[in-house]
Amino acid sequence: MTELGQLLRPDLRGRTAYGAPQLDVPVALNTNESSYAVPGPVIEAIMARVAEVAGSLNRYPDREFTRLRTDLAQYLTQTTGVPTAPDQVWAGNGSNEVLQHIVQAFGGPDRVALGFTPSYSMHPIISEVAGTTWVDGLRSQHQQGAAPGFDIDAELAVAQAQQHRPNVVFLCSPNNPTGTALELSVVEAVYDAAPEAIIVVDEAYAEFARPGTPSALTLLAGRPRLVVTRTMSKAFAFAGTRLGYLSADPALIDLLRLVRMPYHLSSVTQAVACAALENRESLLAMVEAIKHERDRLVDGCARLGLTPVPSDANFVLLGGFADAARSWQALLDRGVLVRDVGIPNHLRITAGTPQETDAVLAALESVLAAEDREEIA
Template sequence: MSDLRALLREDLRGQEPYGAPQLDVPVALNTNESSYPVPAEVVEAIVAAVGEVAPTLNRYPDREFTALRAALAGYLTATTGQPLATEQLWAANGSNEVLSHLVQAFGGPGRVALGFTPSYSMHPIIARSVGTTWVDGLRGTPSGAYDLDVTTAVEQVRAADPALVFLTSPNNPTGTALGLDVVEAVHDAAQGAVVIVDEAYAEFARPGTPSALTLLPGRERLVVTRTMSKAFAFAGVRLGYLAADPALTELLRLVRLPYHLSSVTQATARAALEHTGALLGMVEAIKAERDRLVTGTRDLGLDPVPSDANFVLVGGFADAARTWQALLDRGVLVRDVGIPHHLRITAGTPAETDAVLTALGDLVADHRQQETA
């Protein structure tokens, strides 16, 4: 029998696939999903919308998903105050496919993608999947271990000479947001690059946190990506999208697969966008639990990072992997993101917050990192 690994692309050999544990536990707080089910009124609207398209499933879906793009443009315009046209929107099966389209179009062999780590671990995986060279930029400023300032970012952009730059705000897994001055400076410094601002968690940002959508006018190389998975409690639908200059979205047609968004997906997403009030009504509740996690873990003597997302990165563990397992043994699943002494905890329901804080309270005396003199 042949060794299939020998037939695998050389640059993929030895790589590990992306994935978080999917375990049946009482408290699952490891993948930044919403703990709240889709509201009944939205379920009814989705069922009706799918019922309308079901008889037409013998035909291919609208290849240009025009009605969905118009609905997404309307949502962003209404919630950010930044006017956006249908032609500026693009969507795909989750934000990962949106990012894949961007990398397929603007990356590839002989080209470099730059991201500032720790950040979303799929960015380098997607970049490398089409032969793009990935460069790990660094975070950290005198004001914060996970911050990124103008000087630090621009110096690294000029050194890397990238074709793609990934900025993430709020950042995953740290929860920290970027100032627009950083985005503007990176865009100006990366003259030959498409600059992607991944705003998957934007709806959870604290008041006053700006969106890079306001920077789109006049910047045809700037892209802002979003998702319906998080704030919309729609992880199971797989609908991500981006906003950019119409000339850029036009180029993405060169790499998308034919009819890539099914009729059912389009109908489901459009129904949800007609009920944004009900869906986004859960966001404030989740933000409250996020803030409880920050306060509660700090009260336990741990070191949480203030967050603009629906999760909190908590530091101060002597051995993060050991604490992760101890929490799992108590029925609480969180995420070990590979940062020494840190675990990431998704904000869930009040009962889930109680459970994780209680479990940490039981463990912290034996698991807390000891201060060094």
């Protein structure tokens, strides 16, 4: 009898599924979730909205999620100053599904997706699972981050776009896992250098950016191949809801309808997301608290002799570990779960509550002291 593995698509054989550890530990700071619970009044608003749609769950949801798109457009207009209409907005079950729609529509066999490593690990996974050839581009001539802040070298990015002639290009700002934001000139340069490509700027962490950090939403007008993706998982403390969205030219969004599954956003998901958007002031108030803890992490880790990368996200990438995997385990042994993102000598830590910041700094101090004692011994 043929083994199931042999029936799997050849390009998927030997792969491992994406997944970060979900462990029961006192301090979990590995997946960039919000450590702050959804406030009680928002929970009440969610329950009221769900109750409104509960009686009609025997019917399919609004396929065009009209109310949600209207609310998302109003949110983007209000918070970014970029006038956004509902027909410029698309949404899915998490930003990963939105990214998947883009690749399904514009990638595929005999097509190329280009990204700049290190960046969000799902970009190549989504591309390759859709049969798209992935090109692991360089952010700089010094691939291991010798360039300050892991910035993207615009000239090098342009050269790679011209060389590979991609159909989809992924840019990430603020970038995951480095936390660094892009200059808009980089987006403009890549857009012009790849005239046959959809240019995706992944802004999942945009609400956490420091003052003055630009958004690619300001570049959308007159650029029909530009897409800006966002999510409610981070700033809205809504990781469990799974609601991602994008803004783009209405003509591009119309093409995404060709690949979405019928009625892909449930009535409950739409109701919950609309309730959150109506109560966004109380949810986004937590963003400032998280940014404060992020900056405490940066300062505290620098005092410990580590090298934090300046961050515009809700996490900090730390360099300076002699053995990142060993330090990761040592932190876990002390009840602190962080993320080993595969960059030598670096670990990524989500910004959490003040108590979690205290705990992670204390654990880091203990780990580093223990490592120093071993070196002396």
